[in-house]
Amino acid sequence: xxxxxxxxxxxxxxxxxxxxxxxxxxxxxxxxxxxxxxxxxxxxxxxxxxxxxxxxxxxxxxxxxxxxxxxxxxxxxxxxxxxxxxxxxxxxxxxxxxxxxxxxxxxxxxxxxxxxxxxxxxxxxxxxxxxxxxxxxxxxxxxxxxxxxxxxxxxxxxxxxxxxxxxxxxxxxxxxxxxxxxxxxxxxxxxxxxxxxxxxxxxxxxxxxxxxxxxxxxxxxxxxxxxxxxxxxxxxxxxxxxxxxxxxxxxxxxxxxxxxxxxxxxxxxxxxxxxxxxxxxxxxxxxxxxxxxxxxxxxxxxxxxxxxxxxxxxxxxxxxxxxxxxxxxxxxxxxxxxxxxxxxxxxxxxxxxxxxxxxxxxxxxxxxxxxxxxxxxxxxxxxxxxxxxxxxxxxxxxxxxxxxxxxxxxxxxxxxxxxxxxxxxxxxxxxxxxxxxxxxxxxxxxxxxxxxxxxxxxxxx
Numbered sequence: 059x060x061x062x063x064x065x066x067x068x069x070x071x072x073x074x075x076x077x078x079x080x081x082x083x084x085x086x087x088x089x090x091x092x093x094x095x096x097x098x099x100x101x102x103x104x105x106x107x108x109x110x111x112x113x114x115x116x117x118x119x120x121x122x123x124x125x126x127x128x129x130x131x132x133x134x135x136x137x138x139x140x141x142x143x144x145x146x147x148x149x150x151x152x153x154x155x156x157x158x159x160x161x162x163x164x165x166x167x168x169x170x171x172x173x174x175x176x177x178x179x180x181x182x183x184x185x186x187x188x189x190x191x192x193x194x195x196x197x198x199x200x201x202x203x204x205x206x207x208x209x210x211x212x213x214x215x216x217x218x219x220x221x222x223x224x225x226x227x228x229x230x231x232x233x234x235x236x237x238x239x240x241x242x243x244x245x246x247x248x249x250x251x252x253x254x255x256x257x258x259x260x261x262x263x264x265x266x267x268x269x270x271x272x273x274x275x276x277x278x279x280x281x282x283x284x285x286x287x288x289x290x291x292x293x294x295x296x297x298x299x300x301x302x303x304x305x306x307x308x309x310x311x312x313x314x315x316x317x318x319x320x321x322x323x324x325x326x327x328x329x330x331x332x333x334x335x336x337x338x339x340x341x342x343x344x345x346x347x348x349x350x351x352x353x354x355x356x357x358x359x360x361x362x363x364x365x366x367x368x369x370x371x372x373x374x375x376x377x378x379x380x381x382x383x384x385x386x387x388x389x390x391x392x393x394x395x396x397x398x399x400x401x402x403x404x405x406x407x408x409x410x411x412x413x414x415x416x417x418x419x420x421x422x423x424x425x426x427x428x429x430x431x432x433x434x435x436x437x438x439x440x441x442x443x444x445x446x447x448x449x450x451x452x453x454x455x456x457x458x459x460x461x462x463x464x465x466x467x468x469x470x471x472x473x474x475x476x477x478x479x480x481x482x483x484x485x486x487x488x489x490x491x492x493x494x495x496x497x498x499x500x501x502x503x504x505x506x507x508x509x510x511x512x513x514x515x516x517x518x519x
Contacts, residue, residue, distance in 0.1 A: 076174065091190075098227070129216050131346035151439025155167065253277045273284070336399075384492075396430050411438040
């Protein structure tokens with residue numbers, strides 16, 4: 059790999075431009091030969107890059123569920139207020155450039171290759187045998203160089219799976235910290251209890267930096283609040299009941315949207331709208347509204363209309379997203395996400411049968427997700443697919459999990475199961491056999507969402 063770096067840079071020095079797919083292929087191969095570094099090592103390399111983060115107004119977002127949605131809602135609100143906004147999120151659904159947004163648009167392939175080349179040269183000069191970033195670290199450093207070279211007023215920076223030890227936590231200091239819902243996910247890295255996971259997420263909180271947190275569970279709120287108070291950080295708590303008067307209504311195109319009101323001790327808004335059928339998005343929108351309040355308290359000019367129209371315009375791929383008439387995809391990949399997905403399914407009008415396409419990766423609680431699907435009684439047919447990733451649950455494991463969970467049920471579900479070796483094959487059968495009035499859903503993994511979209515030729519907007 060190090061020799062390959064020399065070869066690539068020699069070609070660049072000779073006047074050649076690296077192509078996007080070559081750069082992407084290089085990045086995708088990184089996990090095979092490097093391991094995660096400490097935050098201190100990551101910070102040292104960030105400083106070697108010239109500490110580009112110190113020139114940025116960064117909003118740092120951590121949590122288990124809802125991070126991407128909160129980032130997207132807040133981005134649209136800030137853009138509505140006439141600010142330029144960068145957004146670094148993960149994972150991507152289809153194309154790696156989705157992780158880097160400037161004013162709501164994914165960066166172009168040539169920009170990705172340009173920044174990739176810049177970072178590769180910096181790594182070469184720093185001595186790759188001394189330090190070579192992991193996959194996520196590499197992309198994070200690309201984000202730092204990108205938004206230094208193409209500056210924005212605000213950068214919304216989403217953590218990876220953690221907080222305290224996350225590569226993004228190497229930044230000097232954000233202007234605002236945000237922690238969304240805390241749930242049971244990535245336990246092999248973050249801990250086996252809500253309190254332990256919350257402590258890891260709370261690791262992003264910096265001294266005297268305001269923090270917005272979502273109060274879904276007392277155990278996580280207590281840990282995060284305690285950490286914030288220790289650091290003298292003002293706390294803005296978002297309660298689930300802040301979103302009220304929730305109604306499911308058709309928009310001008312006949313698609314179901316959600317109208318709701320929001321009331322906290324700071325603000326009171328009526329008639330807000332989000333373009334989704336997912337009730338849980340009112341909670342993520344509430345977090346974005348509270349972030350706006352924290353920014354307003356800093357003197358940043360954001361109006362009620364900015365909030366209202368920003369939320370209405372926002373769309374976030376893969377979260378109860380209507381990708382075709384009567385076909386929804388959702389990235390639910392843990393127990394909390396599946397609970398929210400199943401609740402949302404009930405709000406989708408269906409005159410025929412509900413059909414679920416399910417796939418999962420092995421390090422998730424797929425047994426529990428399958429149990430929830432079976433117990434919901436919402437689906438007449440479930441197509442189960444292996445995913446195109448080395449992390450997928452195998453067909454035999456999926457069959458075994460469904461058999462095991464069904465055996466333990468007092469009332470056996472009346473569901474027709476089908477098994478497939480690929481998402482594309484599953485979709486071909488689903489589309490062929492679908493009747494008028496049927497509604498199709500896909501859930502269980504963001505990998506699944508991406509592969510559904512790719513199979514149908516639908517790129518994220």
